[in-house]
Amino acid sequence: MASDEWVSASAPYVAPRHNGVSDAWTEESAKRSRKGGQKLAFAGEIEAPPEVAEAFGIPEGASVVARKRVITLDGDPIELTDTYYPASLAAGTALAVPSKIKGGAVTMLAQLGHNPDRIHEAVSARMPSREEQDALHLGSQDPVLILRRVTTDTEGAPIQVDLMTMPARGRHLNYEMQVNR
Amino acid sequence: MTPKAAPESPDGRPLHERIAADLREAIMSGDFEPGGNLPSTEQLKARFEASGATVQKALGLLKDEGLAVGRPGSSVQVRAHRRQIMHPAAYSAPAAPGDTYRWIAEAENRGQAGRSTLREVAEVVPPADVRVALGLIEGERALLREQILYLDDEPCELVKSYYPLELARGTAMMHKKKIRGGTPALLAEAGYLPRRTVDKVSACIATQEQYEALRLPSDLPILRTFRVVLSDDDRVIEVTEMAKAGHLYELQYEY
Numbered sequence: 001m002a003s004d005e006w007v008s009a010s011a012p013y014v015a016p017r018h019n020g021v022s023d024a025w026t027e028e029s030a031k032r033s034r035k036g037g038q039k040l041a042f043a044g045e046i047e048a049p050p051e052v053a054e055a056f057g058i059p060e061g062a063s064v065v066a067r068k069r070v071i072t073l074d075g076d077p078i079e080l081t082d083t084y085y086p087a088s089l090a091a092g093t094a095l096a097v098p099s100k101i102k103g104g105a106v107t108m109l110a111q112l113g114h115n116p117d118r119i120h121e122a123v124s125a126r127m128p129s130r131e132e133q134d135a136l137h138l139g140s141q142d143p144v145l146i147l148r149r150v151t152t153d154t155e156g157a158p159i160q161v162d163l164m165t166m167p168a169r170g171r172h173l174n175y176e177m178q179v180n181r
Numbered sequence: 182m183t184p185k186a187a188p189e190s191p192d193g194r195p196l197h198e199r200i201a202a203d204l205r206e207a208i209m210s211g212d213f214e215p216g217g218n219l220p221s222t223e224q225l226k227a228r229f230e231a232s233g234a235t236v237q238k239a240l241g242l243l244k245d246e247g248l249a250v251g252r253p254g255s256s257v258q259v260r261a262h263r264r265q266i267m268h269p270a271a272y273s274a275p276a277a278p279g280d281t282y283r284w285i286a287e288a289e290n291r292g293q294a295g296r297s298t299l300r301e302v303a304e305v306v307p308p309a310d311v312r313v314a315l316g317l318i319e320g321e322r323a324l325l326r327e328q329i330l331y332l333d334d335e336p337c338e339l340v341k342s343y344y345p346l347e348l349a350r351g352t353a354m355m356h357k358k359k360i361r362g363g364t365p366a367l368l369a370e371a372g373y374l375p376r377r378t379v380d381k382v383s384a385c386i387a388t389q390e391q392y393e394a395l396r397l398p399s400d401l402p403i404l405r406t407f408r409v410v411l412s413d414d415d416r417v418i419e420v421t422e423m424a425k426a427g428h429l430y431e432l433q434y435e436y
Binding site: 121124127129130140146172173 | 205380
């Protein structure tokens, strides 16, 4: 598998942005003449949920920095994105503060010396919880897609875990691979 | 952590289904650890303001789905293996001559017994998305080869592969018989090597066919992969629709 490389439609969201450029989501949606936005629901240190602790290789319940956002399109909530950073890297930085980060968090990470290198994504599906139904305006019979993304830096260290919950209706995740064999 | 499911909830599902949904999420996210105990019936009754019978019905659903195990009267545990991990990259390339199917080899690497049954082989008018991907005109036919994949004798995936008839005619693909190494090997022999794979992953509630084929215990989402395999000059050689039970499987992509 080493020579077969997937590419993903997520690629614009994982690259650092230049100073002063709006975040990737705002820019991508503007290209399609729609209005993308996001609301920061939480930022700060919390106890690591199990799958986050596992990805970072830290004990469950150890401290991590979390940023929880509601992503909107034309004002409608279309995705819940919970992003986690190791406390060793993000505690005491703007990532742990509940206000917007200029150019986005990925750029901030790059400034801290961590450039994303490899992405590992896991996709699953399930029915929404009641909280998710409320937050995403879903009926009880509308499944959600769950995308778990682990980003490792050029040193091979996991620097970010994203847990994304999105309504499955009308939503596709795209992956493309060149087969080199 | 989990909100109470109030009896007058706007959620129209019966209370036991709502309780199961909330517990299912806590199991999936790892809040309840594999091998660990679920809260006791008494705790669940109190949390959800539900009767013992309703809590038992909710736990019964989770047991049917293979997420929990336990006998009446004893504590209910989260089953040790919560989600199977699939690496779609492993299935696209043809097996080497004489090898078993790639995905079966993958299963064996994980210590599981994988097998497949060939359900149907027929010339059919494909669904619209397949037709468009194959570049066919409306009403034009393609070859369908339909399989069910099993892991440890549980159906895990319904796979419908469509091939252009001009590639399939006159080959062993047309017959309802398994092909050694799988169809990718046969296509490769004919000079159609897979060069590029494009996957679109989505989720939806199971169709009746998927529900039956995958022996789903209740209304659960299906993880659907729509795959287009291209050979040289971007020639489409296969379009495959894969449906997995969403609560048991996870797809992994690395880039």
